[in-house]
Amino acid sequence: MKIALVLPNVPAYSETFFKNKILGLQQSGHEVLLYVNHSKAPNSYLNCKVVKAPVLNRNQLFVAFNLFLEFVKVLFLNPAKSFKLYQLNKKDEISFSQNLKQILANQFLLSEKVDWLHFGFGTMALGRENVATAIGAEMAVSFRGFDYYVYPVRNKNCYSVLFAKKVKYHVLSEGMKKGLMANGIKGEVIFKITPAIDIEIFDARESIKSDTIQIKTVARLHWIKGLEATLEAVSLLKKEGIDFHYTIIGDGVEKERLQFAIHQLGLNDNVTLAGKLSSEQVKEALSKADIYLQYSIQEGFCNAVLEAQAMGLLCVVSNAEGLSENVLDNQTGFVVAKQNPLLLFEKIKELLQLPENKKQIIGDQAVLRVQKEFNLEKQQKEFLAFYTE
Template sequence: MHIALILSQPPGYSETFFKSKIKGLQDAGHQVSLFVYKDDPRFTDCKVLPMPKVHANPIRQFFATLGVIFGLLPYLKRVIRYVKLELKAGRELKQVFKYIYINATILKSDAEWLHFGFATLALQSEHVAKSIDAKMAVSLRGFDIAIYPLKHSGCYDRLWQLVDKVHTISDDLLLCAYNQGLSRNNAVAKITPAISMELFNTGAANKNFKTKPIKILTVGRLFWKKGVIDMLEALSILKKEKIDFEYQIIGEGEQKEEILFAIYQLGLENEVSLLGVKTPREVKELMEISHIYMQYSHSEGFCNAVLEAQAMGLLCIVSDAEGLSENIIDGETGWVVPKRQPRLLAKTLESVIELDDVIKNQFSERAKARVKQEFTLEQQQAKFVEFYN
């Protein structure tokens, strides 16, 4: 079976979700192609086909359009079918020609499945699968289901009518899709993120929670939805309570300046460090010396970093945003705190820090065992093979 995945760009070195999926499908005997809007020659896990670029220079765009037109001539029947479907759906002819250009590479594909890795990527491409006699799948993730539709009401109405199968990474995101019009009769499969147990696997039987200061860690892009400011406000309360801690944040992003100012304004310059981007191995090394992991996001599809932290034996405190409350079992493998309540987060942090080391290790061991049992790459690969079969 030929399965085509559509992403904005090839998976990066740390994006194990897509890379393990591709490997699992290939190992099962399937052909996998990757269609991208931005190519990266370093990615060699499967065949990569760049989508046509839109050029600002009108002369370059003219010649690029001519090239696309000539390239589509052997596929004229598909193009005509696509035009008819688009016009029947009420799109203007000018829009249709634009979408033919954007989707030209896929229109030439012999794939039996088109799987859009994010729901937003399927917009403007809803009729391509039917035009090439393929089935269409789409994945539900945090931003495209929980946030994007807030600004673009009804954006997925056409997609829901045409999609053959939906992949969700959490029950909460699926509920969001139902609330946005997805029929409960649609075929759906839940396949959560997974991690490499070979890399994120602590050799220590028990984590040492006695060392001071308490080391707290967060991994994530410096972006508003990650709730970093709320975490800083909670930590400022801990500082007033004379609790000795160090807080490190791994990641970069557009909110960096605001976060740096908040650190200064809250008087946390000596306690908080922004470490920038780190490799998976460097993340593991920092997790090995940390005690608590925080992910107090406003919105979060699931979060691989929380799985990695649990596998490394950290005590995990997360918000109740989307998939996080499935990632952690509250009161058993970690703690789930309602979002946007820094004082409640501070209270939870303080109570966790004050726990007896025996109880801390019980939480740590339960979390490690659950991740090892339910969130391995091998399980994820098998579920994706089943998804297409």
């Protein structure tokens, strides 16, 4: 088969989810084509044809020239597909002006004959709901946490057109599947394929401990990750006189806000914002940790929690969406109600008081579950089944 993935960018080498999927499909003899908005990452390790979207958001002269080129494609390269897309959009009662914009903006998606057109994020299918039919391809859409739980909050009914189409859906969690079914999508067209990690990289063999309790989080610095509430919880550890150090690995728009919160809570000596690190650096940091925290307000699933469990760390997570499927409460870690710093503090304190043999059992169970359920080979097989069954 020829499978086209619609993504924001060419996946970087470190982006395990898409990289593993693409390589697995290629190893099984399928051709993978990438439609992207930008092409920042090198493509040499993927060996995929890359088709870039036209740039329609710069100065007016530049945009006008690109629109002219797309109009030429409508007339001479894709007239039949463009007309079919126009008719399908018109049937959905899309206005003439919006219809024309969609036809011009989506010319790059009409350029190839493919078997599957798979939108890697739900939001990337918006305004493109009829493109797959126009080119005679099957349509697939992947929903992640932001697509399903955040974007529709400020964009009501944004998926109403999409949900009326013939689509095969990929989701990260059982909770997300139930959410789609509540919107009238039949369960047989929704496939749960969770993230997976390289269990050869993240393993539990190395462990470097210190007298000070080491707590880690890997997350982009964004309000959705619940980092302010996490800081409030660890500030209560300090008030209890518990000797700890908390390291947040990642970067993002909320860095200055978090720096201020650290100062206000008197945690300058207890908290480090380590910035973005490589996979090897993350592994090294986790090897020195006692506890891993992921107290997100919303989370589709979270690879970082899988990596921490694979290394045998004691994980405490919020009950935000996929996290309660990622970590089994009191079996492979601990799940706490979100947005309640006091509850998080109490759970960390309770964890610290557990007998060492109990900690070891939970850590071992986490390692075994990740190795069995969240390995790259299993994920590749599930994606092959997604397209063929």
